[in-house]
Amino acid sequence: MKEPLDINRMKKETLDAMWEVISDNKAPFVQFLDRKAKLLGLEKLSWYDLDAPIGITESKMSYQEGADFIVDNFEQFGKENADFARMAFENNWIEAEDRPGKAPGGFHTFFPESSQSRIFMTYSGTPSNVSTLAHELGHGFHTYAMRDLHLLNRNYAMNVAETASTFAEMIVSDASVKNAKTKEEKLSLLEDKIQRSVALLMNIHSRFLFETKFYEERKEGVVTTERLEELMKNAQTEAYGGALDEYHPLFWASKLHFFITGVPFYNFPYTFGYLFSLGIYALAQEEGKGYEEKYIALLKDSASMTVEDLAQKHLNVDLTKKDFWEKAVRMCVEDVEEFMALTEE
Ligand SMILES: [Zn+2]
Numbered sequence: 001m002k003e004p005l006d007i008n009r010m011k012k013e014t015l016d017a018m019w020e021v022i023s024d025n026k027a028p029f030v031q032f033l034d035r036k037a038k039l040l041g042l043e044k045l046s047w048y049d050l051d052a053p054i055g056i057t058e059s060k061m062s063y064q065e066g067a068d069f070i071v072d073n074f075e076q077f078g079k080e081n082a083d084f085a086r087m088a089f090e091n092n093w094i095e096a097e098d099r100p101g102k103a104p105g106g107f108h109t110f111f112p113e114s115s116q117s118r119i120f121m122t123y124s125g126t127p128s129n130v131s132t133l134a135h136e137l138g139h140g141f142h143t144y145a146m147r148d149l150h151l152l153n154r155n156y157a158m159n160v161a162e163t164a165s166t167f168a169e170m171i172v173s174d175a176s177v178k179n180a181k182t183k184e185e186k187l188s189l190l191e192d193k194i195q196r197s198v199a200l201l202m203n204i205h206s207r208f209l210f211e212t213k214f215y216e217e218r219k220e221g222v223v224t225t226e227r228l229e230e231l232m233k234n235a236q237t238e239a240y241g242g243a244l245d246e247y248h249p250l251f252w253a254s255k256l257h258f259f260i261t262g263v264p265f266y267n268f269p270y271t272f273g274y275l276f277s278l279g280i281y282a283l284a285q286e287e288g289k290g291y292e293e294k295y296i297a298l299l300k301d302s303a304s305m306t307v308e309d310l311a312q313k314h315l316n317v318d319l320t321k322k323d324f325w326e327k328a329v330r331m332c333v334e335d336v337e338e339f340m341a342l343t344e345e
Contacts, residue, residue, distance in 0.1 A: 187339065
């Protein structure tokens with residue numbers, strides 16, 4: 001663990017506190033998966049059912065409507081982020097045309113000399129497209145907030161790379177859920193949000209559990225494919241709280257991340273980043289617009305401090321303690337509670 005922790009500028013205690021809180025909070029997600037199984041007419045979900053959609057989203061926004069929706073909602077959390085988004089739209093930094101042969105998804109890059117961003121995505125008007133656009137604009141804002149720093153102090157690690165993007169995406173996807181026109185649409189949008197939590201608190205957790213065991217056994221020699229399958233299934237069963245009927249024992253073979261030899265444990269930074277951002281979002285909701293100044297200061301320091309110092313300095317929290325993580329996981333659990341209430345028979 002030393003190497004990945006060093007790369008991500010974080011302490012083992014922080015990682016342990018995070019996973020402990022996640023392990024303590026599996027129950028609501030297991031209930032969600034059970035409910036989802038019921039809605040799909042199944043006894044229990046299997047690995048291959050996890051991504052099946054629930055509900056229908058019909059409402060679409062034109063590109064202009066999507067842009068206005070993003071800027072308006074960013075504005076609730078501060079002027080700078082909203083102004084940045086406006087600038088990106090007005091200067092045509094975004095190539096979003098939906099045309100034949102263009103793949104879905106989003107991508108952001110920036111130019112350090114000019115402090116400009118460029119976003120490449122396919123916008124077809126769904127709420128999920130609007131969230132993706134907000135996500136990429138969040139990446140843009142992160143690099144923009146650091147524009148006055150020396151280039152060497154702008155190279156942030158993987159675990160904080162998604163801070164601003166997740167934050168921006170959360171603002172917009174929460175607003176979309178509130179804005180939903182029908183119950184079906186609300187369900188679909190909520191499910192989309194919860195799926196992210198399931199991926200980061202269950203799927204990524206299983207990868208971490210698997211890799212931990214794998215490295216232990218590898219010290220003793222080659223780990224056979226049969227044993228790898230066993231380790232994977234055990235890790236998935238634990239991480240999904242036993243909620244699934246069939247698991248994916250060959251996941252270790254299909255997932256590229258396990259084969260990136262330069263970066264061991266290419267998993268926990270995703271979960272860290274997600275919860276770190278949600279924790280900041282929770283604090284921002286408590287404090288409102290005045291929060292932005294602190295948020296920008298945090299982004300500026302994100303490539304030159306350990307995450308513990310960063311959180312202590314700008315959020316006044318101790319990441320090695322469970323409180324911050326509890327607050328972040330609570331945000332995910334609230335989505336589940338809303339989903340459960342909406343699907344009560
Ligand atoms: Zn991203």
